[in-house]
Amino acid sequence: MTKRLNALAGLLASVGLTLLGLVIITFLIGRVMPIDPVIAAVGDNAPQEVVERARLEMGLDQPILMQFFHYVVQLLHGDLGRSILTKNPVISDIARYFPATLELATAAVIVAALIGIPLGVWAAVKQGTWIDQAIRVVCLAGHSLPVFVLAMISLLVFYAALGIAPGPGRQDIVFQDMIPHVTGLLTVDSIIAGDWDAFWDALAHMVQPVCILAYFSMAYITRMTRAFMLDALRGEYVITARAKGLSSMSVIWIHAFPNVGVQLVTVLALTYAGLLEGAVVTETVFSWPGLGQYLTVSLMNADMNPVMGATLLVGLVYVGLNLLADAVYRQLDPRVR
Amino acid sequence: MLVDIQNLRVSFATRTGTFEAVRGVSFQIGTEKLGIVGESGSGKSLTARALMRLLPQNARITADRLSFDGVDILKADERAMRGLRGKRAGFILQDPKYSLNPVMTIGRQVAESWRQHKGGSRKEALEAAVDLLDQVRIRDPRRVCDLYPHEVSGGMGQRVMIAMMLAPDPALLIADEPTSALDATVQAEILRLMEDLVSKRGMGLILISHDLPLVSHFCDRVAVMYSGRVMEELSAGTLAQAKHPYTKGLLNCLPSLTHPKPRLPVLSRDAAWLQS
Structure with a gap:
């Protein structure tokens, strides 16, 4: 005790x-x-x-x-000062901008993890084969393509040319200010309001920026997962598991994978924190009123109170996510307890 | 006949060509205890792993005959191999610190091995695990079931490993340097336990080691390997009459308490040994 x-x-x-x-x-x-x-x-x-x-x-x-x-x-006292640019208290500005980033980042990190982790495991298991090479190319593109190029192409193709995706912004002009502000997350708020048209509209607006952010995060998560798994698969306990007569699925997912849990949580936490900082370029291309945009515009205009407020928030996010990751480590690895 | 190996070869493709690590090993074994000794890199571990097809993907295995329990290992598909691994042959690795899964409780690891081949509910499997841990003389097996590998000593870890590998009642136990990572005092204990269980269950045993006297003490027959080949195979009792210069050399270079030598002879090697 x-x-x-x-x-x-x-x-x-x-x-x-x-x-x-x-x-x-x-x-x-x-x-x-x-x-x-x-x-x-x-x-x-x-x-x-x-x-x-x-x-x-x-x-x-x-x-x-x-x-x-x-x-x-x-x-x-919860007072971050007043923004010269918006004339609002910084705290209420942040309450308006941060949920937009939170919504985008959370969706992006979930998509990135759901695709990136299995892809990384697959690449590790098939090390050196054409599958591994193909995944490597996809990830390399994710690392090296500039965000704005991909974002512009995406807008050009899916919005301008094909017309199957909504344009920039968080919602259609029809729904602007129609949903009562509860959490600031449009998808959640529209569900609370019971307005399903608004929900689908908000979701549709998220698809493009989320996919682009998720692609870049996925590239990183996949590469890291592959490296961790390669290491785990070389472990003696993997030979033991195979010697027990287990299927390769069991060997990979029940024996090797739980051993990379701690490292993977670190990568996910850092990725998520990075996304919560606000992705300035993506937010700018998609006119997404998020933290990244708020911070950049304030900085450009020498408006220091918002800059300090947003910096503090980003710092808090890092501290919070680190604490969370620490708590998860203890769950995943008995040696850290 | 449990294991029949004729002219087994294991080679690895490297950047500069192929490297042959096992070059024509042959032996047979029934329900008896065979010791394989040899220095590091002599191919003894690879021979055992080839038998269970537990080698890395870049290894190439060829043989005139490689059969276990009547199954042709070279032709068997992965499903058939999974039926052999664990169920017909247990495989004990060197260091329990690395060979047990660090993030899984001991009980779960033993129970998994039992359940994989015997079926049954999780609860039954866990009961079986407790019983198995008791058989390898672990005190308070129920408590040990809930421990993680890092919470037990090396000796106890190796007992857990033995329990896990005996769970599906295999006909053969392959132990790859099972005591090299343990304290000298614990080594004999573990070996005695293994020998005891193997004899009681009427199993075959392949004991791989670099300790010639130790192996000859516990096994019926000893195969001496050097550079991927069996130099000499002889029954354990006749070790003193070993003919091959390599075996003699191995025996000679052991320090003795009763007849101390001022200088240990250096093991001499002869390329001609590999010709025949």
């Missing part, structure tokens, strides 16, 4: 330290950048006294430690 408590205390301490580091880095981003937050707020042509007053109001005359203290207090 005390061992458990100790472990929990250790975990909390390490999470606390990580979060503190994250907040410090976020704060420094806002201060170190060669951008004057005052000028960004009041404009280039503001008279000197306005600039001075704004500087006082924003507390920028205080020592940096005080500024950091105020920033932390603000954070603890």
Whole structure:
């Protein structure tokens, strides 16, 4: 029992330290950048006294430690400041943009894992055969093709030429603002509202960006799964399993595959976290109002509060997913318990 | 006749050509204990694995005759091989640290082996596993069933391995250096246990080792391998009358407590041995 408590205390301490580091880095981003937050707020042509007053109001005359203290207090109140560009509190902006990314990333990582893992296992089992080579080519293309090229071609073919896919955006103009905002995930919200037309529309809009994001993630997941499985299949316990007279299916999926679980979870968590950062290029091509777009547009306009807010969120996502992955490790591998 | 091997050859395709690792091995074995000894790379493990067709995919096996239990191993399809593996012949590997699946409980691994060939429910299989662990003299087998391989000692791991391989009641047990990874004190214990179970069940045993005196102690016959060939086959009792210079050399280079030699002779090799 005390061992458990100790472990929990250790975990909390390490999470606390990580979060503190994250907040410090976020704060420094806002201060170190060669951008004057005052000028960004009041404009280039503001008279000197306005600039001075704004500087006082924003507390920028205080020592940096005080500024950091105020920033932390603000954070603890859930206040990320206000965006100059959208005029909204950053927190409500994020609540609007992040679900769009969350929806896209979650769908993409699921599709990528469902295809990538079996493909990687298959490639490992058929190592050196034409199947392995074919999978390698597909993955290599996934690694090397620029996203925007594929996204543009996809839009050109399926939307412009064939007309079988919906255009950019998250939903048709008909359904705009028709679905009450509950989770921010359009598919989930439309189910909650019971509006099946809106659901299918939202889903149809997701198909292209999800497929493209999933393809790139899949390429990575497949390559990694193949490498892990090759290693596992060389294990002595695989010979034991075969010597027991098990079918090759059992040998692969019951004996070899569970041994790559831990490594695979790491890859999946990192892939998912990467997708949750927001895929700027994909979001831009598909006019997807996600976190990546929000972050980029804010950065381009020297709007630092959203940049800091979004950075903090991405950091939290990484910390959260790492914690989750750690918990899953313990389930998958008795040696880590 | 359980195993009949005539002129077995195993070769591997490499970048520069083919490498022949086993070059014409022949022996037969019924329900007796055959020891195969030889230095590393002499092809003793490959011979045993070829018999169960457990070699890597790039290995090429040829033989005038390679039969087990009347089944032609060279022609048998994968399904027939699966019927032989485990069910007719158990295969014990060197180090239980690597040969047991690290993420599966011991009980499940033994039960799986039983159930694969005997059928029955999961519960029956688990009961059988407890009984088998008891047969290999593991104390508190029910508790050990729930342990993972990393939680038991090497000696106990090898007992688990033996239990697992005896589960389907095979006619032959192949043990590939079953004690090389264990402490010297545990080695004898494991070998005695294996010999005991093999005799009690009237099974055949192929014991692969590099320890000539140890093998001669536990086996009826000993085959001495060198560079992919059997140099000499003799019954264990007549080891002292070994004729082949390689066997003599192996025996000579053992240090002795009662007759210590200031310097151990170096094992000499002769390319002519491989000619005939």
